Amino acid sequence: MRFEKLQLRGLRCISEASLDLSPGFNFFAGANGAGKTSVLEAAFLLSHGRSFRSGARDALTQRGAAGLSLFAGIRHDDQRLVRLGLGREGARWEARMDSESVAIGQLVRECAVVCFEPGSHALIAGGAEERRRFLDWGVFHVEHEFLATWRRYQRALKQRNSLLRKSATTEEALFEPWEQEMARAGALIDEWRRRYLELLLPHLRDQAALFLPELGNLELRYRPGWTEGEELLALLAIQRTRDQARGHTTSGAHRAHWSLSFAQAPEREHLSRGQEKLVALACLLAQARLDAQIRGEWPIVCLDDLASELDQAHQASVVESLKGTPAQVLVTGTDTPGALERVPARVFHVEQGRLTPLL
Numbered sequence: 001m002r003f004e005k006l007q008l009r010g011l012r013c014i015s016e017a018s019l020d021l022s023p024g025f026n027f028f029a030g031a032n033g034a035g036k037t038s039v040l041e042a043a044f045l046l047s048h049g050r051s052f053r054s055g056a057r058d059a060l061t062q063r064g065a066a067g068l069s070l071f072a073g074i075r076h077d078d079q080r081l082v083r084l085g086l087g088r089e090g091a092r093w094e095a096r097m098d099s100e101s102v103a104i105g106q107l108v109r110e111c112a113v114v115c116f117e118p119g120s121h122a123l124i125a126g127g128a129e130e131r132r133r134f135l136d137w138g139v140f141h142v143e144h145e146f147l148a149t150w151r152r153y154q155r156a157l158k159q160r161n162s163l164l165r166k167s168a169t170t171e172e173a174l175f176e177p178w179e180q181e182m183a184r185a186g187a188l189i190d191e192w193r194r195r196y197l198e199l200l201l202p203h204l205r206d207q208a209a210l211f212l213p214e215l216g217n218l219e220l221r222y223r224p225g226w227t228e229g230e231e232l233l234a235l236l237a238i239q240r241t242r243d244q245a246r247g248h249t250t251s252g253a254h255r256a257h258w259s260l261s262f263a264q265a266p267e268r269e270h271l272s273r274g275q276e277k278l279v280a281l282a283c284l285l286a287q288a289r290l291d292a293q294i295r296g297e298w299p300i301v302c303l304d305d306l307a308s309e310l311d312q313a314h315q316a317s318v319v320e321s322l323k324g325t326p327a328q329v330l331v332t333g334t335d336t337p338g339a340l341e342r343v344p345a346r347v348f349h350v351e352q353g354r355l356t357p358l359l
């Protein structure tokens with residue numbers, strides 16, 4: 001899939017921009033603070049319903065503007081054109097698809113963007129939640145029932161946590177309905193996550209061998225969030241008193257985690273910061289390849305500030321590996337990365353929130 005058109009209004013320093021994008025490489029060049037990352041942020045908002053930057057959502061809307069609005073014309077590989085809109089006024093978000101009002105989940109399903117940006121190394125260096133989010137975004141795009149199941153699970157978890165805090169007893173009749181729901185939904189989520197990671201692993205190994213051959217064989221470890229082989233329902237009942245003392249549910253799909261290790265770097269601490277970034281990039285591109293394999297079309301790939309994140313050899317190998325695919329790629333940088341000089345790209349000059357196509 002690709003953005004044919006991307007329009008931004010009132011996003012950070014961008015008052016108004018309308019971009020006709022190339023189906024291949026697009027490069028956004030400009031000085032620090034010019035607004036390059038904001039373009040990728042717009043793509044990410046449409047595909048995730050949130051920004052990749054931390055901080056208040058209010059900061060997304062241009063200072064002094066009443067709201068922000070994003071519009072994308074997405075051309076799928078089967079030539080279907082879908083018009084997506086996402087707007088925010090005050091604290092309220094509104095999503096539209098082909099002029100109809102839709103839930104954000106529906107918008108996000110239509111738009112798949114994989115984004116490598118300076119914060120991406122948190123996927124490796126950060127906590128389990130970052131990796132769970134990455135995993136769940138992938139599962140969400142391939143398992144249609146995932147979102148509804150995940151919401152059911154979250155609702156039951158919230159209810160159980162609230163009972164743990166408010167109730168003086170751990171009475172079966174109070175807890176059991178929510179625990180049943182957590183166990184049912186949790187088993188499905190676990191099954192989908194396992195299946196997804198199994199499919200992801202060969203792509204991960206290929207990408208890691210390309211970017212980090214010196215680290216040797218890659219292994220993936222997954223834990224469901226409760227003792228392997230035990231029934232979640234039984235475990236929740238046993239752990240009620242302990243959970244009550246802690247004030248929250250300590251086992252379940254919300255505690256799942258996965259990690260990677262390499263023959264030459266068995267622990268995360270054995271990786272340099274640059275290697276962490278490369279492993280994160282390998283994960284993201286593996287996810288893009290798996291998405292393409294399952295859904296039959298490549299997601300859009302965004303690479304923020306590529307030249308300052310990776311050394312030249314790795315920049316070249318990223319560009320080289322994407323050049324051979326039908327992916328639309330959006331890259332930003334203060335200067336054109338050497339690797340991009342050898343591929344045809346549409347270039348946009350970005351200056352103080354204004355975007356001008358150059359080629």
Ligand SMILES: Nc1ncnc2c1ncn2[C@@H]1O[C@H](COP(=O)(O)OP(=O)(O)OP(=O)(O)O)[C@@H](O)[C@H]1O
Binds near residue numbers: 012038060
């Ligand atoms: N709510 C806002 N209203 C107006 N301007 C904002 C708002 N939030 C951020 N900005 C400004 O918008 C710009 C954001 O730029 P962005 O992060 O997209 O720049 P960039 O070109 O990627 O920069 P760098 O190369 O430094 O990463 C900055 O100049 C910032 O000060």
